[in-house]
Amino acid sequence: xxxxxxxxxxxxxxxxxxxxxxxxxxxxxxxxxxxxxxxxxxxxxxxxxxxxxxxxxxxxxxxxxxxxxxxxxxxxxxxxxxxxxxxxxxxxxxxxxxxxxxxxxxxxxxxxxxxxxxxxxxxxxxxxxxxxxxxxxxxxxxxxxxxxxxxxxxxxxxxxxxxxxxxxxxxxxxxxxxxxxxxxxxxxxxxxxxxxxxxxxxxxxxxxxxxxxxxxxxxxxxxxxxxxxxxxxxxxxxxxxxxxxxxxxxxxxxxxxxxxxxxxxxxxxxxxxxxxxxxxxxxxxxxxxxxx
Ligand code: MN
Numbered sequence: 001x002x003x004x005x006x007x008x009x010x011x012x013x014x015x016x017x018x019x020x021x022x023x024x025x026x027x028x029x030x031x032x033x034x035x036x037x038x039x040x041x042x043x044x045x046x047x048x049x050x051x052x053x054x055x056x057x058x059x060x061x062x063x064x065x066x067x068x069x070x071x072x073x074x075x076x077x078x079x080x081x082x083x084x085x086x087x088x089x090x091x092x093x094x095x096x097x098x099x100x101x102x103x104x105x106x107x108x109x110x111x112x113x114x115x116x117x118x119x120x121x122x123x124x125x126x127x128x129x130x131x132x133x134x135x136x137x138x139x140x141x142x143x144x145x146x147x148x149x150x151x152x153x154x155x156x157x158x159x160x161x162x163x164x165x166x167x168x169x170x171x172x173x174x175x176x177x178x179x180x181x182x183x184x185x186x187x188x189x190x191x192x193x194x195x196x197x198x199x200x201x202x203x204x205x206x207x208x209x210x211x212x213x214x215x216x217x218x219x220x221x222x223x224x225x226x227x228x229x230x231x232x233x234x235x236x237x238x239x240x241x242x243x244x245x246x247x248x249x250x251x252x253x254x255x256x257x258x259x260x261x262x263x264x265x266x267x268x269x270x271x272x273x274x275x276x277x278x279x280x281x282x283x284x285x286x287x288x289x290x291x292x
Contacts, residue, residue, distance in 0.1 A: 001200070002236030004207065006222040008033055010229045012049060019062030021113050022126065023051045027210070027229045034231060036132075036261050036268075039206045041182055041254045043070065043261065043268060044130035047210060049227045050078060053113065055121035061112030066287045067103035068278045069138045069268040071131040073186070074099040075167075075250065077212055079124035080114035086288030089144025096149030098167055100178050105139040106281065108290040127210065127250060134257050135270050137181045151177055161195030162243070164188070169253070171199075187251040191216070191243035198240045199251065207232040207253040214247025 012025035024046035029035045036043040053060065059082070074081060076093045083099055084090040086108040093099045094114075101109065113124070133140075147167065155164040155174040164171045168178040169185030176186065183205075189197050191214070201207055209218070209230045216224050218241050224230045232239065241249060260270050267278040281287065 001238050002203070003219060004201070004203065004236040004239040005233045006218050006230050007233040008231040009222065009224055010034065010231065012047070012227045015049070018046065019060070019111075021053075021060035021062060021111070022046070022048050022128070024048050024128070025227070036263060039208060039231070040256045040258075040261070041132045041184065042129055042206065042208070042252050043132045043263070044128075045210070045229070046128045047212075047227070048124060048126040050123050050125040053079075053121050053124050056113070056118050059112040059115050059118040062110060064108050064110045064290050064292050065266055066106060066108050066282050067266045068106040068287075069103070070133050071100065071102045073101075073129040073131055074111070075127040075129070075188075077125040077127070077248070079122065079126065080117040081126065082112050082114045083109060084290060085109035085142070085144065086290040087142040087144065089142070091146045093146070096152075098147040098152075098178070100145040100147060102140075102143045104133060104137065104142050106278070106287040107142045108287050110290065110292075125212065127212070129252070130268065131180070131184065132257050132261070132268060133181055135259055138269065145178055147177055153177065157191070157195055157197055159195070160192055161197065162189070162191040164197060165190065182255055182257055184254040185251070189241065189247075189249040189251055191241070191247045191249070193243055193245050196240060196242045198238060199253075200238045201253040202255070203234055203237050205253045205255055206234070207251075209241070209252075210250040212248045212250060215244040216247050216249060217242045217244060
């Protein structure tokens with residue numbers, strides 16, 4: 001088996017606000033080395049690095065908006081988010097929880113800081129991913145998976161190295177709880193200082209690591225600091241990380257969906273015609289209704 005090497009370590013770009021509740025650094029898609037095709041099936045990664053929101057009586061967030069053709073996955077590290085969608089899905093996610101919304105044929109949703117959390121304010125840290133769907137599933141029925149932290153299975157690393165939370169896919173013999181349309185591994189490696197973990201994914205799987213706490217070294221040589229993303233090359237199967245201090249690393253690896261991508265705003269389809277249809281359907285109220 002060959003070593004999977006580091007292709008690129010990306011520093012966080014200047015943050016921007018999504019609505020008034022998410023202050024994000026966008027990592028994917030960000031130019032030719034990390035465009036939607038390069039990291040397919042992970043076509044967008046917005047990272048709200050730790051940011052202190054002051055108390056607000058009116059919850060901050062993003063108002064009603066549509067999605068079609070993919071899934072949105074929100075991973076909460078700090079803070080609480082409330083979510084509602086037009087298919088009846090919804091709930092609150094807090095520290096360590098995951099919200100996995102399959103927009104597929106189309107939903108309207110809104111994403112806000114949870115009301116009580118908002119009143120107190122505090123540190124907020126989240127990742128939002130867009131996971132693409134293959135053509136055959138883009139128009140399937142929307143669904144929602146609320147994944148509580150206590151339901152996530154863990155692999156305990158040896159030598160007091162920490163543990164690996166398996167959100168989707170598998171780590172060694174531990175399987176993730178989320179159901180996915182294409183093969184995906186989504187893991188939170190929670191490492192103690194000097195903890196080590198090795199990973200093995202097929203060479204063709206697109207793989208990236210986002211360091212959300214601490215600092216790590218990949219394959220004993222490549223240092224990746226907090227809030228940076230390492231894009232792994234498609235040149236091998238195995239790699240190892242070591243934590244230089246207590247660290248949390250989001251590990252993403254997925255089988256590429258080798259289909260054309262046409263994306264505009266909240267819609268990700270295969271052709272321009274399908275994008276046009278998405279806009280028409282949205283304008284004609286076919287995405288349902290959700291109260292503002
Ligand atoms: Mn959204």
